[in-house]
Amino acid sequence: MAEIKVNNxxxxxxxxxxxxxxxxxxxxxxxxxxxxxxxxxxxxTLRMIAGLELPTAGEIMLGGNNVTFNRASERDIAFVFxxxxxxxxxxxxxxxxxxxKCDGVARDEIRRRVEETAQILRITELLNKPxxxxxxxxxxxxxxxxxxxxxxxxxxxxxxxxxxxSEFRHVMCGELRALHNRLKATTVYVTHDQLEAMSxxxxxAVMNQGVIEQLASPREIYERPASLFVADxxxxxxxxxxxxxxxxxxGSDSLMFDGVNVKIPSAREAIIESxxxxxxxxxxxxxxxxxxxxxxxxxxxxxxxxxxxxITTKHGMVxxxxxxxxxxxxxxxxxxxxxxxxxxVFDKASGRALRSALHEGAIHG
Amino acid sequence: xAEVVLSGLxxxxxxxxxxxxxxxxxxxxxxxxxxxPTGAGKTTLLRLVAGLEQPDQGAITIHGLDATKxxxxxxxxxxxxxxxxxxxxxxxxxxxxxxxxxxIRGLSEAEIDSKVREIAKLVRxxxxxxxxxxxxxxxxxxxxxxxxxxxxxxxxxxxxxxxxxxxAKxxxxxxxxxxxxxxxLGATILYVTHDQIEAMTxATRIGVMDRGRLVQMGTPRDIYTDPVxxxxxxxxxxxxxxxxxxxxxxxxxxxxxxxVMGLRTEHLSIEKSNGADGNGLVTWVxxxxxxxxxxxxxxxxxxxxxxxxxxxLEKGDKVHLTPLAPLFFDVDGQxxxx
Numbered sequence: 001m002a003e004i005k006v007n008n009x010x011x012x013x014x015x016x017x018x019x020x021x022x023x024x025x026x027x028x029x030x031x032x033x034x035x036x037x038x039x040x041x042x043x044x045t046l047r048m049i050a051g052l053e054l055p056t057a058g059e060i061m062l063g064g065n066n067v068t069f070n071r072a073s074e075r076d077i078a079f080v081f082x083x084x085x086x087x088x089x090x091x092x093x094x095x096x097x098x099x100x101k102c103d104g105v106a107r108d109e110i111r112r113r114v115e116e117t118a119q120i121l122r123i124t125e126l127l128n129k130p131x132x133x134x135x136x137x138x139x140x141x142x143x144x145x146x147x148x149x150x151x152x153x154x155x156x157x158x159x160x161x162x163x164x165x166s167e168f169r170h171v172m173c174g175e176l177r178a179l180h181n182r183l184k185a186t187t188v189y190v191t192h193d194q195l196e197a198m199s200x201x202x203x204x205a206v207m208n209q210g211v212i213e214q215l216a217s218p219r220e221i222y223e224r225p226a227s228l229f230v231a232d233x234x235x236x237x238x239x240x241x242x243x244x245x246x247x248x249x250x251g252s253d254s255l256m257f258d259g260v261n262v263k264i265p266s267a268r269e270a271i272i273e274s275x276x277x278x279x280x281x282x283x284x285x286x287x288x289x290x291x292x293x294x295x296x297x298x299x300x301x302x303x304x305x306x307x308x309x310x311i312t313t314k315h316g317m318v319x320x321x322x323x324x325x326x327x328x329x330x331x332x333x334x335x336x337x338x339x340x341x342x343x344x345v346f347d348k349a350s351g352r353a354l355r356s357a358l359h360e361g362a363i364h365g
Numbered sequence: 366x367a368e369v370v371l372s373g374l375x376x377x378x379x380x381x382x383x384x385x386x387x388x389x390x391x392x393x394x395x396x397x398x399x400x401x402p403t404g405a406g407k408t409t410l411l412r413l414v415a416g417l418e419q420p421d422q423g424a425i426t427i428h429g430l431d432a433t434k435x436x437x438x439x440x441x442x443x444x445x446x447x448x449x450x451x452x453x454x455x456x457x458x459x460x461x462x463x464x465x466x467x468x469i470r471g472l473s474e475a476e477i478d479s480k481v482r483e484i485a486k487l488v489r490x491x492x493x494x495x496x497x498x499x500x501x502x503x504x505x506x507x508x509x510x511x512x513x514x515x516x517x518x519x520x521x522x523x524x525x526x527x528x529x530x531x532x533a534k535x536x537x538x539x540x541x542x543x544x545x546x547x548x549x550l551g552a553t554i555l556y557v558t559h560d561q562i563e564a565m566t567x568a569t570r571i572g573v574m575d576r577g578r579l580v581q582m583g584t585p586r587d588i589y590t591d592p593v594x595x596x597x598x599x600x601x602x603x604x605x606x607x608x609x610x611x612x613x614x615x616x617x618x619x620x621x622x623x624x625v626m627g628l629r630t631e632h633l634s635i636e637k638s639n640g641a642d643g644n645g646l647v648t649w650v651x652x653x654x655x656x657x658x659x660x661x662x663x664x665x666x667x668x669x670x671x672x673x674x675x676x677x678l679e680k681g682d683k684v685h686l687t688p689l690a691p692l693f694f695d696v697d698g699q700x701x702x703x
Contacts, residue, residue, distance in 0.1 A: 037532075165403070165559055170604065174660070174669075177649060193533070199651045199658075219674070222654035235654055237537055283655040299541040301566035304589045304602050305631045305671065308566075310541055321655060330548070 002063030002153040002186055003028045004049060009058035011044050018044040020210040021058075026154075026203070029184040031177070033197040036207035037233070042190045043158055045207075049188060050156050051075050063153050078147035082159040086131045086142055092118075093127040096145040103150075117149045120182060136164060140172060144179070154186040161196060173199045194234050198222065206230045224359050225344060228351035231279050237308055240280045242315045243348065247273040253357075255345060258315065260292045263340035265358035275348035282308060284339035285320035287328070291335035300328050311336065368393050368553050369414070369521050374423035376409055383409040384420070385577035391521065394551045396544070400564040400600060401574035407557040410574075411523050414555060416440050428520045441520040445527045449510035451498040457509055458494040461485060464517050480516050487546055488512045504535040511543065515550070524556045528563065540566055561601050565589070573597045595698035598627050604658055606692075607633070607668040613644075614688055620703040623693035630671040634687045635659065635678070643683035650680055661686065 004026040011019040019041040026032040034042035047053040049060055051072035059068045067075045086095050097114045105113075118124045121141045126134065131142060140160065147155055161169045161176075177200045180187060191197055197204050198218045205215045206229075214226040225231035231239045246256045248271040254261045255278060262278065287309070295313035302324060309320045309328050318336060328334070345354045353359050369391040376384040384406045391397050399407040412418040414425060416437035424433045432440045451460050461481045465472050472480075485491040488508045493501060498509060507527060514522055528536045528543075544567055547554055558564055564571045565585045572582045573596075581593045585601075592598035598606050607628045611619050614626065638644075644663055651658040652674065659670045659678060663686070670686070672678060693701040 167402075167559070167561065167605075174604075177651075178660075181649065195653070198653050217652075218654070219652040222652070236533060238534060281655065299544060301541065302585050302589075303562065303565055305629070 003061075004032075004154055004186060004188065005061035006045075006049070007059045007061070009045065009048060009060065010056045011041070011048060011053065012056045017210050019048070019055075022210075022212055023058075024205055024212065024215055026186055026188055028186055031180050031187045031189065031200055031202045033201035033204045034188065034190045034207060035192070035194060035197040035204050035233075037192055039209075040207040041210040042192075042207050046156055046158055046188060046190045050077060050079050052079075076153040078150055078152040078155050080143060080147050080155065080157040080160045082162045086139060086146075088132060091128055091130050092123070092134070092142050092145075095131060095142055096127075096149050099146060099150050113149050113151075114145075117145045120148065120179065121145050137168065137172065140164075141175075144176075148183065148185075152185075154188065157187065157189045159191055159193075160189075162191075162193075169193075169196065170199070176200060195236065198234070206233060208233075223342070224353070225279070226353050228277060228279070228346045228348075228353075231344060231346070231353075235281060237282050237319045237321070239344075240282065240285065240316075240318045241346075242278040242280065242313075242318070244276055244278060244315075245273065246276055247271055248276075248345070248354070257293075262293075262338065262343075264343045264345060265341060265356040267345075268355040268357065268360055271347070271354060276354075277346040277348050279344035279346060279353075280318075280338050281342065282319045282321040284342045285318060286337050286339070287320060287322060287326065288335045288337035291337040293336045295334060295336060297328055297330050297332040297334060300330065368395075368428060369555070370424075370426040371410075371414065372424050372426075374410065374413055374420050374425070376406075376413060376418060376420050382577045384413065386423075387577075387579045388423075389572060389579065389582065391553060391555060394553055396547050396554045396556065396567055396569045397572060398556045398558060398564040398568035398570075399572045399574055400558060400561060402559055404576075405559075405574040406577040407574050408525055411444075411525055411555060411557050414440075414521070415442055415444050415523050443514035443517050443519045443522050445511055445514045445522065445524040447526040447529055449503075449506045449530075451506060451509055451513075453497075453499045455498055456494065457485070457490060457496050457498055457501070460498050460509055461494075461512055461516050464513060484512045484515045487515070487549065488542070503531055504539060507531060507539065508542075511546075515546070515552075520553065522552055522554045524554060526558050526560075527556075529558070529560065536563075543567065561603070565601065573600055592627075592692065593700050595625070595627065595694050598692060598694075602629055604630055604669045604671075606630070608694075609663075609666060609668060609688075613663060613666060617688055617691065620693055620701050622695050623701040624696045625694045625698075626688060627692035627694060628668070628688050630658070630669050632689045632691065633668065633670045634689055635661075635670050635672060635676075636685045636687075637678060638683045638685040642685045645684045645686050647678055647680055647682045647684060650678065659684075 007023050009019055009022045034045055036042050048055050051070055059066055062075060093114055096117055097110045100110045118127055123141050161172050173196055201218055204218055204221055205212045208229045214221055214230045222234055244257045248267045250270045251266055253266040255264050295311035297309060298312045299310040301308040306321050307324045311318045371389045374384055374387045401407050413420050427441055462477050465477045485494055490505055490508050528539055568585055570582055571585055571588050573580045575596050581597045589601045609626045611626055645661040647659055648662045649660040657672045657674055659672050661668050695701050
C-alpha cells in the first residue's frame with residue numbers, strides 16, 4: 001500500500017476549468033473521500049489519479065514515484081466503477097481470478113489468492129455460482145473482489161454504491177468500511193452523497209467548482225465548516241442559515257440579530273458592519289418559550305428516534321431536530337434558542353467562516 | 366367516509382403473485398404511503414387502482430362506485446410518475462392548463478386561468494408560468510408535474526416515487542411542501558416509495574408490503590414502535606434495528622416463545638467498562654455529525670448503538686451494553702408480546 005500525493009493538479013477542458021490547482025495527500029492506509037455535487041471536479045481528479053485522464057498541469061506521486069504521465073496499466077491501482085461490470089459467462093471464481101489470469105499468474109497461485117479474497121469478502125460459498133444468480137449486493141462484492149485480488153497500491157472508487165437504493169447503500173457503507181479496516185488499503189472514494197462520506201471516510205475533501213473548499217475529518221467538517229458551501233452541503237437536514245447585518249469586534253461573544261443579542265463563540269477577528277450569516281445545525285436549535293426569536297410551526301416530520309420541526313420565522317425557515325416525544329403541532333407559535341457554543345458565523349459575500357473560538361484551527365482549502 | 370376501498374385485490378404475472386389479497390380502506394383526506402423494497406408489489410397495486418392493470422381478483426370502489434373494470438380515464442384518479450413527463454413544447458402554464466382543456470370538463474378560459482394560477486402558487490412555480498417547461502430545474506419540473514395532477518380535483522391522487530429522481534436536498538424540501546399542499550387541499554393520496562424517511566414523514570398511515578402482501582398498516586409511530594414482525598421492524602429506523610439472540614443478555618426477562626430480541630439503536634444503554642462486566646468491543650465509530658453510530662462486536666454478534674457525539678467512546682474501548690425496551694420475536698420472526 002502507498003501514499004498518494006497530488007501537487008498543484010489542474011485540468012482544463014477547453015475554456016472550462018474542471019480542476020483548479022488542487023493539492024492534497026492521501027496518507028498510506030487512509031480512506032479518503034472526494035465529495036461534492038456533480039460537476040465539481042471530483043471524478044476528473046480521480047480519473048487523473050487513475051491515469052484515465054492526463055492533467056493540464058501538476059503532478060501525481062504514487063508511493064513516492066511520479067506517475068503523472070504513466071499509462072493507467074502502469075500504475076498499480078485498482079478502479080471500482082459505479083456500474084459494476086462482471087463477465088456474465090464466467091462464474092464468481094473466474095470473475096475474481098480474471099485479472100490475475102491476464103497477468104499470467106500461475107494457476108495454483110490464482111486459486112490461493114481468489115480463495116483468500118473470497119474469505120476477506122465473506123463470499124466463499126458463492127465461488128462456484130454463476131454471476132447471473134447473484135443479488136445486487138453480492139455482485140458488488142464480486143466486483144470488489146476483482147479489485148482486491150490484485151493487491152494494488154491503492155483503490156480508486158467512483159460512486160460504487162450510487163446505483164443501490166438508500167437502505168442497502170447504508171448497509172454496504174458499513175461493509176466497505178469494515179473491509180477497509182481489515183485491508184488497511186489506501187482508498188480514494190468519490191461520491192456526491194454526504195452521508196456515505198461521513199460514515200466511511202477518515203478524511204474528506206469537499207469540492208466545489210474545481211476547488212477543494214475544505215479538507216479535514218468528517219467530524220471537523222461537520223462541526224467547523226470552513227465555508228457556507230461546505231456547511232450547506234454536509235448534514236441532513238441542512239444547516240439553518242439566518243441572515244443579519246452586524247459588526248463584530250475581537251473577542252465579542254454575541255451577535256446583534258434583529259434586535260436580539262444571540263450568544264456566539266467568541267470572535268477571533270474583527271468585522272466591520274457587513275452582511276453576515278448565522279449558521280445553526282438543526283440539532284442545536286431548541287424550542288424555548290422564553291426566547292425572543294419567534295416562529296410558527298410549518299411542518300413536523302417524525303423520524304422514530306427524533307423528529308424534525310420546520311418553523312417559519314421572519315428570517316426564513318428554520319429546522320429543529322428534537323426528541324420524538326416533544327409535542328408540536330402545525331400552527332403552534334414557538335420560541336427558538338440556539339446552542340451558542342456550536343454556532344458558525346459566515347461572511348455572506350465571500351462565504352468564508354469567520355474565525356472564532358469554535359472555528360480557530362479549521363483548515364481552509 | 367372512505368373514498369377509495371380496495372378489497373381482496375390480487376394480481377399475478379405468470380407464476381409471480383405481484384399483489385396478494387390486499388385490502389385497504391382509504392379515508393377522505395388521508396395520505397397513505399405504501400412502503401416496501403423493489404418487487405414488493407407496491408407499484409402494481411398503484412397501477413391496479415389507476416386502471417393500468419386489471420386485477421385477477423378483488424374489487425376497487427372509488428367514491429362508492431365500483432371501478433374495478435372501468436377504463437383509466439373513467440376513474441376519478443390522477444397519477445404522478447417518478448419521471449416527470451411534461452409536454453416539452455408547451456410553457457408551464459399550458460402544461461397545467463392542458464388537463465383542464467378536456468372537452469368533457471367544459472371549463473371557460475377564465476375558470477381555467479384562475480385554477481392554473483391558484484395551483485401554481487400553491488406549488489410555488491407561479492413566477493415560472495411563462496417558462497418553457499424544458500427550461501426548468503429538476504425540482505421545478507417535478508413541481509409542475511405534481512401541479513398538473515393537482516389542477517384536477519380527483520377522488521384520489523396516485524403517486525409512484527415522485528421524488529426519487531431528485532437530489533437529497535431537493536427531496537427534503539419537496540417532501541415537506543407536498544405534505545403541506547396535501548393538507549391545504551384536503552387531498553387523498555396513495556403514495557408508493559421504498560424510502561422509509563418519505564414514508565415516516567408524509568404518511569397519515571403507512572402500509573408495509575412484502576412480496577405482494579400488506580403486512581402491517583398503521584401510523585408511522587405505530588409501525589416504528591409496535592411492529593408485528595421482524596420484517597416490519599427492519600423496514601423503519603436508520604441505522605436498522607439490531608436483532609440479537611436472547612442468550613446474549615441472560616439476565617433479561619423475556620416472554621414465552623421469544624427467541625430473538627429486537628433492539629433499536631437508541632434502545633441500548635452503553636457504558637465504558639474496565640473489567641469483567643464488559644460484553645462488547647467498539648470496532649468502529651461513525652461520526653455522522655449530529656450523532657455517532659458505534660459499531661460493537663459482542664463476541665461475533667455485531668450491533669450498532671446510537672450515541673451523542675461527545676460520548677468519548679473510541680475504537681477499541683470495552684463497553685457494557687444493557688437493553689432498554691426490547692421487542693421480542695419468535696423463531697419465525699413474528700412478534701411476541703410480553
